[in-house]
Amino acid sequence: MRGKLGYNFVTAAFLLAGCTPATAPQPVAAPTVASAPTVEVPASGETVAVATQLADAADDPAIWTRAGGLDFAGKHQDGIILGTDKKAGLYVFGLDGQSLQFLPEGLLNNVDLRGDGDGFIAGASDRGRMGVALYRFTGAGQLTPAGFIKSDVIEPYGFCMGRLDGTLIAVLIAKDGAVREYALATGPDGLSGTERRRYAVGSQSEGCTIDDATGTLYIGEELKGVWRYPLRSAAGTRTLVADIGDGRLIADVEGTTLIHDGGRTLLLVSSQGDSAFAVWDVSGASGAERYIGRFRVAAAGGVDAVTGTDGLDAWTGAIGPYRSGLVVVQDDVNEGGAQNFKLVDWAPIRVALGL
Numbered sequence: 193m194r195g196k197l198g199y200n201f202v203t204a205a206f207l208l209a210g211c212t213p214a215t216a217p218q219p220v221a222a223p224t225v226a227s228a229p230t231v232e233v234p235a236s237g238e239t240v241a242v243a244t245q246l247a248d249a250a251d252d253p254a255i256w257t258r259a260g261g262l263d264f265a266g267k268h269q270d271g272i273i274l275g276t277d278k279k280a281g282l283y284v285f286g287l288d289g290q291s292l293q294f295l296p297e298g299l300l301n302n303v304d305l306r307g308d309g310d311g312f313i314a315g316a317s318d319r320g321r322m323g324v325a326l327y328r329f330t331g332a333g334q335l336t337p338a339g340f341i342k343s344d345v346i347e348p349y350g351f352c353m354g355r356l357d358g359t360l361i362a363v364l365i366a367k368d369g370a371v372r373e374y375a376l377a378t379g380p381d382g383l384s385g386t387e388r389r390r391y392a393v394g395s396q397s398e399g400c401t402i403d404d405a406t407g408t409l410y411i412g413e414e415l416k417g418v419w420r421y422p423l424r425s426a427a428g429t430r431t432l433v434a435d436i437g438d439g440r441l442i443a444d445v446e447g448t449t450l451i452h453d454g455g456r457t458l459l460l461v462s463s464q465g466d467s468a469f470a471v472w473d474v475s476g477a478s479g480a481e482r483y484i485g486r487f488r489v490a491a492a493g494g495v496d497a498v499t500g501t502d503g504l505d506a507w508t509g510a511i512g513p514y515r516s517g518l519v520v521v522q523d524d525v526n527e528g529g530a531q532n533f534k535l536v537d538w539a540p541i542r543v544a545l546g547l
Contacts, residue, residue, distance in 0.1 A: 217410030220305070227466045228439035231485065231544040236491030237535035239289040241526055242277035250531035251276045252447065252503025253300040253520040256312050256329075257511045263332045263371055265292055272334070273520055274314060275533050276300045276503075282316060282327070282351070284335055286477070289510040289535070293334050297325055302351040302398065306360055312337070313383065314363050317351035324351065324364055325373065326383040339383030345370050350492055354402025354409070356423050361388065363409060369393035373423075378518070391428035393419065399503065401448040403457060403474070410459060410474075412445040419459055419477065430525075432473060433481050434461065441482060442466040450474075450519055451506035451538065453547060458484065460519065469504070472543060485545045489521065489536050498534050500524030506538070508527040516542065 229231050257271030264272055264284070272292065273285040278301045279426045284293040305314035310331030318325040321340065328338035343364055350365030360376040362385055364493035370392050376383030402423070409421040410433065417435040421428075421488035427521045436443050444463030451462050457475040464485070471484040489498035504521040517538030541547075 194280050201424045215298070225437060225442060226418075226485055227463075227468065228457070228470075230338060230466075231469050231481050231487050232490040233487050233536060233540045233544050235289070235489050235495040235498065236492075236537040237289055237536050238495045238526075239273065239275065239285045239533045239535075240281065240291055241532040242275070242280070242496070243294075243530070244279040245530045247279055248524070248531070249277050249279045250522050250533060251278045252304075252522065253533050254303045254305045254314065254518055255506045255507040255511065255518060256305055256307070258307075258310065258331070261310075261512075264329075265334050267292075271507070273505075273517075273535075274303050274305065275520075275522075276303050276316060278319070279477065282335075283493060285533070287514075287518075288475075295327075295335065295337070296346055297337070300325060301349055304351055304353040304401075306353045306355060306507075308360075308464060310532040312358065313339075313353075315351060315353055317348035317364055319348050322348060322364075324348070324385065326364055326376075326385075328383070328545075331504045339385075340362075341374055341385035343372055345372060350398035350400050350411070352388075352400040352402055352409075354423075355404045356402075358406050361423070363402065365393070365400055365411065366396050367396055367398075369395050369397045369413065389427040399445065399462065400493070401450050401459075403450055405457070405515050406497070407533075408474075410450075411450050412448050414444040414446070417441060417445060418448060418459070420474075420481075422478070431479060433459070433474070434483075436468065438488065440470045441544040442468070446502045447522070449504050449506045450521075451519070452508040453542065455519070456547075458547075459503060462504055463499050464502070465502065467497075467524075469501070484547070487541055489534060493533065496523070496527040498523050498524075498536075514538065 300316040310328040324341040326339040335506035345366035
């Protein structure tokens with residue numbers, strides 16, 4: 193969900209004999225920041241549009257597969273994509289973009305998942321029930337509800353999952369920047385979560401992603417930049433990785449995700465303000481993040497260009513026809529219909545960025 197900037201003005205007019213009316217205060221324009229150099233890559237595919245029309249509805253994807261593919265709803269799939277319609281519920285798409293399942297779960301905003309046995313556990317920030325909705329896929333069949341974590345945040349917004357020292361954790365980010373981390377466990381009534389830490393980012397935040405290998409959480413503060421939070425340090429300990437102001441990120445900062453490439457761990461961030469994606473190499477020591485470059489997704493093969501992305505996700509390695517990896521992004525303006533998700537082959541992104 194995008195943040196908006198605006199101005200409110202109150203003009204007082206005093207009609208006093210012999211006096212000149214006061215001059216109304218004038219708006220102060222926000223400073224204009226030019227985008228850093230940006231390459232273009234072609235769109236590779238797209239999902240069908242979400243059902244909600246004429247609204248900011250599609251929001252966040254999550255990708256999953258396993259060796260040899262999977263059986264979903266009785267049919268073989270090379271991989272699947274979860275995608276939220278934040279006005280209605282949760283979709284499961286095939287890599288061909290067709291809808292395989294829809295769960296009418298209501299106001300789900302962001303979604304993420306982690307592998308579990310032959311399948312996975314997924315979670316989504318739930319603005320209707322005020323917490324985290326949990327789901328399970330066992331490796332065959334369909335996605336099924338598996339539990340719920342009630343939260344005390346004002347409005348659930350961002351969400352991501354990870355594994356820390358063998359424990360599955362879920363991170364919920366409120367619209368005002370409040371953060372709750374939960375340790376997940378399976379009990380007789382399904383999945384549940386116990387709060388492990390809480391802290392605040394400072395202002396409106398949403399996109400987040402976890403590097404399981406290093407125990408690092410990345411959070412996008414929409415009008416500030418991207419923060420790195422060590423999950424094993426004191427709650428709230430952080431370092432600014434990428435700041436708004438140098439043209440690499442144009443507000444709002446939205447989705448964040450990681451992809452592993454050639455021994456490197458790369459952080460991809462949605463620069464919503466200019467419909468682009470910025471990339472950092474975060475595989476070095478903390479504080480040694482290296483900026484790589486930026487890309488936009490251009491129209492190709494009958495698929496329109498990507499604009500104003502909220503959420504995104506990336507898959508490392510082969511998945512179906514995408515032999516080097518796959519990036520899936522939300523598209524704000526989908527020509528000819530409601531919002532949807534675009535698929536982008538990682539291979540041309542690698543080439544365009546000189547990786």
